[in-house]
Amino acid sequence: MMSPRRRLLAPLLYLILSMLCVHAAELPRVGLVMKSLANPFFVAMADGAKVHAKSHAGKYTLVLTGIENETDKAGQIRLVEKMISDKVSAIVIAPADSRDLVPVVRKALAAGILVVNIDNKFDDRVLAEQGINIPFVGPSNRQGAREVGAFLARQLKPGDKVAIIEGISSTTNAQARTAGFREAMASAGADVVAVRSGLWETAPAQKQAADLLKAHPDLKALLCGNDSMALGAVAAVRASQRQVAVVGYDNIPAAAPLLASGQLLATADQYAAQQAAFGIDLVLKAIQEKTEQALLPAMVQTPVKLVVK
Amino acid sequence: MRAATYLRALLALMCCALLQAAPSGEPVTVMVESYPPFVNEGGTAPAGPYVQAFTQLAAAQGVAARMQLVPIRRALLMAEKSPGHCVLALNYAAETTEVLLYLGRVAPMxxxxxxxxxxxxxxxxxxxxxxxxxxxxxxxxxxxxxxxxxxxxxxxxxxxxxxxxxxxxxxxxxxxxxxxxxxxxxxxxxxxxxxxxxxADRWLACHPKTSPLVVAKLRLALREGLFAESTEPIWSRHGLSDYYQQVRREWPGATKP
The missing domain is CATH 3.40.190.10 (Periplasmic binding protein-like II)
Known part of the structure; x- marks a missing residue:
């Protein structure tokens, strides 16, 4: 016969065990926080994540979300806060800003959520200041841009004038791509006469390109930090009826006809469809192996390839 | 829910204890350029307060550092290519953050x-x-x-x-x-x-594939840059006590808990 004490303990123990079992049986929920879902690059990334989730059915649940435009930092912060309140297991994030998203991501870490960074690297200085480790899974933007620039350089002569239209200047990937373009132009002896921000988007880049073409009648090339901005630059060149080479970055579908017609000389493929998947693979491995955030690898480099006609 | 919270807290405690106690077993090569009076040429190996403070702080976390005097451009190339290689007192450059891991501030500039x-x-x-x-x-x-x-x-x-x-x-x-x-x-x-x-700040930056355990230990070692209380005798020996005190007072990097 069971003692009264045991009679009291048994259901309690059962309750605790069943709670733990239910907890164990729950699939980890991985939140993917993207940048602009109006940008085909991130649409490809989202599609890749959906394919990954389908092929890993029964292993995790994907919670996919993104912002309206590239500069909507506040919107992205709200998305991360929602993920925290929804108690996801992990967040894979392509931050709209390298610095301003760090505080909210720190909140996620404090809530026990694993965080992995893709696409645009968080600023190491802010991470060090906050004393946190957030792995970056992604390609070397600098290397990719250097290859695109080197391809363009074959068409240039020493002393030729070129200009760079970069993304949001405070972002790490914008700076890395600009550095790669600069290195390639320095090797060719070309003169970078201006660096302007096209905010990663077509319309602002078109305006910047038009201004640059007007200010520099002998400009030979425009190096754009992504293809969305390259579309704007191509439109401006077409309107000016001049022969100015344009290169881009990302290899979005809309770039294909421009590459085919020679209006866009080269771009770089960072395998957008696989980038989020690489990040998700890292968090799934960490969850499975119970790796602490502090002991995750600081960086996992993914491939990048030059794309020409 | 409470059980999971306790379990997480226990794991975090175990992790901290592991980081504090265990030697990493993997020495790192740390390259630094001559920068008097903080880094001086001392025969074959570098000397000076940066070097001595860093070696002491890393050793306290169980990381053995092999210090080498190398011109900055060569040091950067080596650190980008070789796992386990780091550069001490480097200026931050966003364009290198995909090939180097900036671990912690070491000093103001x-x-x-x-x-x-x-x-x-x-x-x-x-x-x-x-x-x-x-x-x-x-x-x-x-x-x-x-x-x-x-x-x-x-x-x-x-x-x-x-x-x-x-x-x-x-x-x-x-x-x-x-x-x-x-x-x-x-x-x-x-x-x-x-x-x-x-x-601005001077940094310790390492090859991105440096062991995560070593990275975590070095991050801990540099919580106060090269100006932790334990390094005071080093600065004093080099006649830089006033500078040490000033940095402790004014530099945000040295006031972290």
């Missing part, structure tokens, strides 16, 4: 606008530099600032030559952090500091 003594120009903010011929050390954070402010400048190929070039009239204003070199140059042409142009 200030970039000043210098002019020849008695120069009649007026500098109250960075934008004022637009009116003058400017020479500047090659540093990414400074470059970014000057570009944002629309200041045209001549980048120095060799930082140490800046003072001589200023004295020779190649430009009106020199933007530089270099104290010792300027002191030497002062004997030729007296210079004076006119404006703090940039407050």
């Amino acid at each position: 200030y970039v000043w606008a210098y002019a020849k003594r008695g120069w009649s120009g007026r500098l109250t903010r960075v934008g004022d530099l637009k009116r003058y011929r400017v020479g500047a050390i090659n540093m990414a954070e400074l470059r970014l600032l000057l570009e944002q402010e629309g200041v045209a400048y001549e980048p120095l190929q060799i930082s140490g030559k800046g003072a001589q070039m200023l004295a020779a009239g190649r430009f009106d204003v020199l933007l530089s952090d270099i104290g010792p070199a300027l002191e030497t140059a002062n004997s030729v042409a007296p210079l004076e500091r006119r404006l703090v142009v940039l407050r």
